[in-house]
Amino acid sequence: MQLLKDRIKKDGTVKAGNVLKVDSFLNHQIDVGLMNEIGKEFRRLFEDRNITKILTIEASGIAVACITAQYFKVPVVFAKKAQSINLDGDSYTTKIESFTHKKIYDVIVSKKYLSPNDHVLIIDDFLANGCALIGLIDLVKAAGATVEGVGIVIEKGFQKGGDEIRATGVNLHSLAVIESMNDVTGEIVFRDSE
């Protein structure tokens, strides 16, 4: 998606440790106009699928998931990190390791909000090693629901997650795949894609 790649080039900054900071428009401050263009593009990519629900994970996935859901006219469910007393005990659970925060989270979805009849589009802002996405796929499978597709805003293509998950047959589309980036020169190279 050229608009997104242009924005990453313009406003993204590369930091040591393979960190791409896009917090001016994606995951701290949010450019809602750009999110709308992203939502329309996800609709185009998955328009042949009969999506009944969008699943994401808190926190920064919620923005793009909710804006995208407007184009599918379906509810969003966001998986929660760690147990909350406001949730019923009756939940699907999995564990996700965060490299950003250097810890392992319990991640849960109430059984009320994923059912075997659901055809789920998983949406998230970032894909790198794939741990979060594998956890979300696990939650959908635990519910007996169907993963119709996965839509990612930015994939770090030089990490293994995206290609490994594609190899399992998951219908995964990333709007911008970063082939390489350099924290000294600031250069960001994208993989050619749809």
Add this chain to the structure above:
Amino acid sequence: MQLLKDRIKKDGTVKAGNVLKVDSFLNHQIDVGLMNEIGKEFRRLFEDRNITKILTIEASGIAVACITAQYFKVPVVFAKKAQSINLDGDSYTTKIESFTHKKIYDVIVSKKYLSPNDHVLIIDDFLANGCALIGLIDLVKAAGATVEGVGIVIEKGFQKGGDEIRATGVNLHSLAVIESMNDVTGEIVFRDSE
């Protein structure tokens, strides 16, 4: 807002300990159509203010803030709980006590995304004791920005937060104010409001 009150009566459940569960449409599963009606209502309530930015706090405030931002055509900034290595050290910080999770969070906003020129609408899903909201107001003041208003989806009017913050002169509107609720009968009584 009658549509919201009707939905709370229909799908909300009252639990012991003054807990109102609305996770079927507001803070776990999200009814994006309802969020749009809420966004339009916030626009109506604050249309006389020259809003430049919407501020919320992760996680469940992000959905309503982003949908609402579409009606103001401004960016959203969400305050983050606890330090992330993906954020610059150059942040405004405050502390917020969560009664739901029984702990105190450090809450931060990057100095890049709140400036003295900003006219801020604070949006959140819940207001009870007011700790989170006072923290967000502190962050805006720390930036030298102006709090133009506060929009809350559901206020627990039987807790002190909302009335105390109104008493300080903050332009605070809650779309549904719960005057009382009973976890034995399930009854929910709303305060009459705009």
